Amino acid sequence: MASISSIGIGSNLDVSSLLTQLMAAERKAPTARLDSASTLNESRISVLGTVKSALADLQTASKTLSRTTTFQTRTASVGNSDALAVTASRLAQPGSYAVKVDQLAQTDKLATASFSNAFESVGSGTLTISFGSYDATGNTFTANADQPTTSITIDSTNNTLAGIRDAINAADAGVTASIVGDASGQRLVIAGDDSGAANAIKIAVADSDGNSTDASGLSQLAWDPTAAAGSGANLSHVVSAQDAKFSVDGLALTSASNVVGSAVTGLTLTLKQTTSSATTVTIERDDNQVVDALGAFVDAYNSVASAIQSASGYDSEQEKGAPLIGDSTILAVSHRLRGLLTSTLASSSNSSYNSLKSVGISLQKDGTLTLDTEALTTALNSNADAVAGLFLAAGTATDSRVNVALSTSETKAGTYAVNVSAEASRGLMTGSALGSSAPFTIDSSNDSLTLSVDGVSSNAITLTQGSYASGADLAAQLQTRINGDAKFKASGVGVSVSWDNDHLVITSNRYGSASKVTAASGTAASAFGLSGASSTTGTDIAGSIGGVAATGSGRALIGTGDAAGLRLDISGSGTGDRGSVTFTRGFGDLFSSLLDDMLASDGAIQLKSDALSAEGTRIEDQRTALEDRMTTLEERYRKQFERLDVVMAQLQATSNYLTQQLDAWTSSSSSSS
Incomplete structure (x- = not known):
C-alpha cells in the first residue's frame, strides 16, 4: 500500500489544528506559572532598585552630615570692600576686627635697557637667579635660603631678547619674563613670582665674553x-x-603677601589698597548650611521609608502585598536604620545633645521623620559645638601637641591615653671639619654637587661662584641650590643646610625612616667636607595609643586594636605621656558607615540584587527547558498522529474493498435471480 504523503489525508482529520490546540493546552499552565514568576521577579528587581537609589541619596546626605565643614561655616563682611576682602573658614571665631592697611606687598621687578627689536642678539653665557633681602642702609644682600637658586644657559639657540625671555620662563626660576616696548625699542622685564622684602631678585651672570659685570x-x-x-x-x-x-585691632603686622592667612585664625585677608583708617571685619556663624543639610537628610530618609513601604508593605484595601513583602533583606535594612535613628550616643560628651530628637528630628508613627527647625536653631544658638559633635566622627586631644588627623570605620569610640616613647627624627649628613676658615670661595674648581635625599637622586647641581663671608652664607648657598634642583622639586624633596662650628650639616625636611641624605659627590662635595660624609637615617616615632603599641610613621602614631585607623600627628619635643584623645562617632558618621556597608559590592542590597538576577536567569532557563520539552512532545504527538493516519487509511482502504466486494456480490446475486 502506498505511504501517506501528507498527515491527515489518510484519516481525513485536521491534524495540524488538533496539534496546535493540544500543544497550547500543554503549554498553558507551565507558561502561565513562569510568566507569573518572571513578572513578580521583575517587580522585585524594580522596587529593590528604587530602594537602592533612595539609600544612595540617604548615603550622600549622611556624608554631608559627617563633614566638619557642614557645621562650621562662617560668613564675613567688610566695611570697606575696596580696600580689603575676607574669607572665613570653619576655624574662624564669630566677632569683629578693625583692620587698617598701611602698605601693600610688592614683587621685585627689573627691566633691561632698550633694544631695537625682540630678536636682537644679547649675548651668551649663564644667568643665575636667586632671591634675598636687600638692606639699603648697609648696602647688603642676604640670601633667602628658603628660595631655590636657578641657573639658565644662554647660547646661540636662545641668545636673543625673545629667546632669553622664553628660557627664563621655561626654567621655573621663580620669576616671569616679558617683553615690553613701543616705537622707541623693546625691553625685557623680569618680575618675581613671590612678593615680599625677602624675595628681592639677584641675577649673577657668567658672560662668555669674559666680563660678567x-x-x-x-x-x-x-x-x-x-x-x-x-x-x-x-x-x-x-x-x-x-x-x-x-x-588688626591696633596690632602692627607684616606679610610677604597681600593674601594673609596667618593674622587671625580662620581668616584669609586679601589686602587690596591702603587705608587712612581702620575698616571693620565682622565674622558670623552661618547656620543655614546646617539646617539645609539636616533637612536634606530628613527628606532622604523619608524617601527611603516610602520606597521600603512600596517594596514590602501591604495594601489592605486591595488585600495585596508588595513584591518584597516579608523579605528578610528589606526588613533588616528597615530595622537597622530605625534602630540607629532612635538610639542615644553613649560616647557623647554632652548629655543634652546625644540623640536626634534633642536637635529637632523626630520619628513619626508612619515611619517618617520631621525636622523642627525652631528646636534646631535653639540648639545651635545654645551650643553649636555640641550639635556638631552629635553628627561628626571627631577626636579631641587634651595636649596641644597632639592633632587627630585621621580615623577609619574601624576606629572605635572611646578615650585613649597617648604616650611617646621615642621621638621621630630626620635623616642628615654630617660633613667633616673644614681645614680652612671663612671666607669660602666657590669657583669653577669646586662648584658641582650631586646627592640623594629621601631616596631621590639629584641632577648635577652647580653652585653659584663667589666669595661667602661665613659658614652660614655657604650653607645658605647650598640650601638654595639643592632645593632648586628640578628632580627634588618634582618629588617634593627638600633640605635645610646649617653650619655647625666647623662643618656643614644637610638635614632632610622629612621625618621618619624614609628620611635620609646620602651619596654626596662632585667637586663641591670634596671641597666642603661632604665627600664620604657620615649619614644618619631618620627614625619613626614610637609610642602607644590607649596602652596598645601604635605604628610609627614619621611623626604620626597610628593606632591598633580599638584605636585601629586612628592617626595622631605629634609635634613638639620630648617623650612621655601626651594626655589623652577622646574619639566619638556622631550620627552623620554612623549613618554614613551603615549605608556604606549596606550598599557595598558585597553588602546586603547587592547580594539581594544578585539573588534576584540569578532568579531571573533560572526562570529563563526553565522557560527554555519547557520549550525543549514542548518541541519533543509535539514531535511525539505528530508521530502518533502519523501512525493513526496510516491505520485509518488502511482501515478506509479495507472498508472500500469490502464495500466493492459486497456491491459486486449483490449485483451478482441479482443477475442470477
Whole structure:
C-alpha cells in the first residue's frame, strides 16, 4: 500500500489544528506559572532598585552630615570692600576686627635697557637667579635660603631678547619674563613670582665674553643691588620688593603677601589698597548650611521609608502585598536604620545633645521623620559645638601637641591615653671639619654637587661662584641650590643646610625612616667636607595609643586594636605621656558607615540584587527547558498522529474493498435471480 504523503489525508482529520490546540493546552499552565514568576521577579528587581537609589541619596546626605565643614561655616563682611576682602573658614571665631592697611606687598621687578627689536642678539653665557633681602642702609644682600637658586644657559639657540625671555620662563626660576616696548625699542622685564622684602631678585651672570659685570653682552642682565650701575647693577629697578604692612585691632603686622592667612585664625585677608583708617571685619556663624543639610537628610530618609513601604508593605484595601513583602533583606535594612535613628550616643560628651530628637528630628508613627527647625536653631544658638559633635566622627586631644588627623570605620569610640616613647627624627649628613676658615670661595674648581635625599637622586647641581663671608652664607648657598634642583622639586624633596662650628650639616625636611641624605659627590662635595660624609637615617616615632603599641610613621602614631585607623600627628619635643584623645562617632558618621556597608559590592542590597538576577536567569532557563520539552512532545504527538493516519487509511482502504466486494456480490446475486 502506498505511504501517506501528507498527515491527515489518510484519516481525513485536521491534524495540524488538533496539534496546535493540544500543544497550547500543554503549554498553558507551565507558561502561565513562569510568566507569573518572571513578572513578580521583575517587580522585585524594580522596587529593590528604587530602594537602592533612595539609600544612595540617604548615603550622600549622611556624608554631608559627617563633614566638619557642614557645621562650621562662617560668613564675613567688610566695611570697606575696596580696600580689603575676607574669607572665613570653619576655624574662624564669630566677632569683629578693625583692620587698617598701611602698605601693600610688592614683587621685585627689573627691566633691561632698550633694544631695537625682540630678536636682537644679547649675548651668551649663564644667568643665575636667586632671591634675598636687600638692606639699603648697609648696602647688603642676604640670601633667602628658603628660595631655590636657578641657573639658565644662554647660547646661540636662545641668545636673543625673545629667546632669553622664553628660557627664563621655561626654567621655573621663580620669576616671569616679558617683553615690553613701543616705537622707541623693546625691553625685557623680569618680575618675581613671590612678593615680599625677602624675595628681592639677584641675577649673577657668567658672560662668555669674559666680563660678567659690564653693560655689554649677557652681563647687560646682571643685577646685584649692592653693586654700582654699569658694574653689576645693569638693570633698572622698576618696582622694589616689599612686605605688606597692616594692623588688626591696633596690632602692627607684616606679610610677604597681600593674601594673609596667618593674622587671625580662620581668616584669609586679601589686602587690596591702603587705608587712612581702620575698616571693620565682622565674622558670623552661618547656620543655614546646617539646617539645609539636616533637612536634606530628613527628606532622604523619608524617601527611603516610602520606597521600603512600596517594596514590602501591604495594601489592605486591595488585600495585596508588595513584591518584597516579608523579605528578610528589606526588613533588616528597615530595622537597622530605625534602630540607629532612635538610639542615644553613649560616647557623647554632652548629655543634652546625644540623640536626634534633642536637635529637632523626630520619628513619626508612619515611619517618617520631621525636622523642627525652631528646636534646631535653639540648639545651635545654645551650643553649636555640641550639635556638631552629635553628627561628626571627631577626636579631641587634651595636649596641644597632639592633632587627630585621621580615623577609619574601624576606629572605635572611646578615650585613649597617648604616650611617646621615642621621638621621630630626620635623616642628615654630617660633613667633616673644614681645614680652612671663612671666607669660602666657590669657583669653577669646586662648584658641582650631586646627592640623594629621601631616596631621590639629584641632577648635577652647580653652585653659584663667589666669595661667602661665613659658614652660614655657604650653607645658605647650598640650601638654595639643592632645593632648586628640578628632580627634588618634582618629588617634593627638600633640605635645610646649617653650619655647625666647623662643618656643614644637610638635614632632610622629612621625618621618619624614609628620611635620609646620602651619596654626596662632585667637586663641591670634596671641597666642603661632604665627600664620604657620615649619614644618619631618620627614625619613626614610637609610642602607644590607649596602652596598645601604635605604628610609627614619621611623626604620626597610628593606632591598633580599638584605636585601629586612628592617626595622631605629634609635634613638639620630648617623650612621655601626651594626655589623652577622646574619639566619638556622631550620627552623620554612623549613618554614613551603615549605608556604606549596606550598599557595598558585597553588602546586603547587592547580594539581594544578585539573588534576584540569578532568579531571573533560572526562570529563563526553565522557560527554555519547557520549550525543549514542548518541541519533543509535539514531535511525539505528530508521530502518533502519523501512525493513526496510516491505520485509518488502511482501515478506509479495507472498508472500500469490502464495500466493492459486497456491491459486486449483490449485483451478482441479482443477475442470477
